Amino acid sequence: RKEVEQDPGPFNVPEGATVAFNCTYSNSASQSFFWYRQDCRKEPKLLMSVYSSGNEDGRFTAQLNRASQYISLLIRDSKLSDSATYLCVVIINTGGFKTIFGAGTRLFVKA
Amino acid sequence: DAGVIQSPRHEVTEMGQEVTLRCKPISGHDYLFWYRQTMMRGLELLIYFNNNVPIDDSGMPEDRFSAKMPNASFSTLKIQPSEPRDSAVYFCASSLDRGETQYFGPGTRLLVL
Numbered sequence: 001r002k003e004v005e006q007d008p009g010p011f012n013v014p015e016g017a018t019v020a021f022n023c024t025y026s027n028s029a030s031q032s033f034f035w036y037r038q039d040c041r042k043e044p045k046l047l048m049s050v051y052s053s054g055n056e057d058g059r060f061t062a063q064l065n066r067a068s069q070y071i072s073l074l075i076r077d078s079k080l081s082d083s084a085t086y087l088c089v090v091i092i093n094t095g096g097f098k099t100i101f102g103a104g105t106r107l108f109v110k111a
Numbered sequence: 112d113a114g115v116i117q118s119p120r121h122e123v124t125e126m127g128q129e130v131t132l133r134c135k136p137i138s139g140h141d142y143l144f145w146y147r148q149t150m151m152r153g154l155e156l157l158i159y160f161n162n163n164v165p166i167d168d169s170g171m172p173e174d175r176f177s178a179k180m181p182n183a184s185f186s187t188l189k190i191q192p193s194e195p196r197d198s199a200v201y202f203c204a205s206s207l208d209r210g211e212t213q214y215f216g217p218g219t220r221l222l223v224l
Binding site: 031032034042043044045046049087091093096097098099100101102103104 | 144146153154155156159166167202209210212213214215216217218
């Protein structure tokens with residue numbers, strides 16, 4: 001079983017739709033959580049950190065469920081420019097730190 | 112701020128040749144990471160440094176790969192000898208602290224023929 005798993009998609013949604021991505025992690029020593037966005041042939045860029053209490057940034061909402069070991073990303077009112085791959089990132093603290101990227105979920109927003 | 116700088120942006124080489132990838136992290140960042148991204152395996156952490164010292168190189172695929180960080184503003188990832196299966200995009204990233212946001216460079220696209 002992979003340490004971080006995401007639905008690869010692709011998700012094809014119309015503009016204005018709400019779309020949600022989930023990411024599960026297997027290591028209970030996971031300490032920090034992030035969502036990154038990667039556009040085609042570009043580098044990953046931080047979209048938002050994920051806090052225990054959940055957090056929102058404009059149209060984006062991230063949530064963490066430690067009991068079930070998953071994080072989620074909700075995008076409201078999708079824009080064409082939201083089309084990208086969304087990467088779930090988990091940092092595990094087992095004495096040393098380890099950064100694990102999920103394989104990513106591809107999103108296509110259509111006009 | 113210039114962000115993380117990587118060179119070259121593209122590299123095409125023949126099997127058996129030595130390849131050297133270069134990275135300049137963001138000034139003041141104490142952590143530097145090297146990643147490899149392929150369609151099959153996604154984004155994999157190869158090695159990371161803290162204050163120029165390699166901390167975890169468990170992701171380095173084999174002895175053909177080596178990485179150095181001679182000072183706070185420069186790191187190299189070397190592949191010798193290169194093989195076609197090394198073809199990938201290699202990213203360098205830096206961060207202020209271990210659990211903080213990592214800022215990625217634009218990547219080096221390596222093709223080994």
